[in-house]
């Protein structure tokens with residue numbers, strides 16, 4: 001028995017948790033309608049059960065459904081933005097892409113084609129992975145839809161700009177090198193955030209720099225804080241069409257144990273959510289949350305984090321803020337309660353205006 005909320009403007013919202021307990025029934029992301037239940041979606045959430053590109057622990061093929069299960073507690077109003085994303089726009093869950101686990105090249109083609117199909121009538125796509133291999137076909141589709149190379153922010157412990165593993169070009173450690181080679185990224189506007197951990201050699205960084213990537217390390221986020229991180233990134237990207245790829249291992253293993261290549265010293269889920277809130281007004285055209293491997297998760301820690309990250313990405317897509325009108329999460333609860341914005345240091349507001 002499904003009871004989907006009719007939102008104020010006629011959009012079909014999540015199943016009403018005051019009538020059907022939120023733990024009942026099959027899971028869609030945030031208990032939203034399936035794509036086949038709506039006439040047209042403005043934002044489509046889709047799963048990619050694929051992990052044949054991993055270099056260490058497998059299991060991200062189960063990530064999308066784990067995120068869906070962990071998303072049952074999400075509520076329809078996002079107070080950090082003063083936005084009801086599912087009311088503002090029609091959001092729907094398209095289910096999972098059917099990707100070949102035994103043929104990576106074919107899987108990549110399938111993801112690219114499905115992403116193009118799902119965005120054919122103008123919907124934006126939020127993809128739940130799957131391992132990071134799938135970012136390449138998703139970026140190809142997003143760049144094709146944008147009609148130009150796109151800006152990208154890549155949250156990850158890893159660079160994922162390595163060349164090959166065991167001679168293989170298409171793996172979860174190589175998607176962004178391939179994307180630069182293919183000319184689908186605007187190399188004036190690409191950055192990693194949260195990078196840390198040992199590398200194979202200094203050449204990894206030299207190559208990465210040569211491709212045009214900026215790096216905000218996990219330590220940078222700690223020393224500079226969320227606001228400066230956001231300001232730097234906004235400066236670099238401006239109003240370009242932007243794709244955000246979130247490898248959940250960007251979070252410290254304490255905040256995301258359920259992942260295949262964990263690295264100590266990561267950012268917190270609070271920092272990640274706040275950084276994304278700081279992107280308010282930016283032109284987000286597509287996003288993914290990848291590398292959730294439920295077999296290593298405990299108490300849904302990773303699933304809950306990933307479901308909330310996706311919620312902030314959906315909110316950014318659904319937000320109708322005028323660019324430059326508000327900077328960052330200026331409407332957070334604390335600010336509202338106090339009638340002031342306590343988050344911005346003096347002088348920051350002016351500097352942050354676009």
Ligand SMILES: N=C(N)NCCCC(=O)O
Nearest residue numbers: 055132158172173261291
């Ligand atoms: N994309 C993720 N999560 N990890 C890439 C790690 C590649 C390596 O084993 O060196």
Ligand SMILES: [Zn+2]
Nearest residue numbers: 157158247249
């Ligand atoms: Zn990673």
Ligand SMILES: [Zn+2]
Nearest residue numbers: 132156160247
């Ligand atoms: Zn990655």
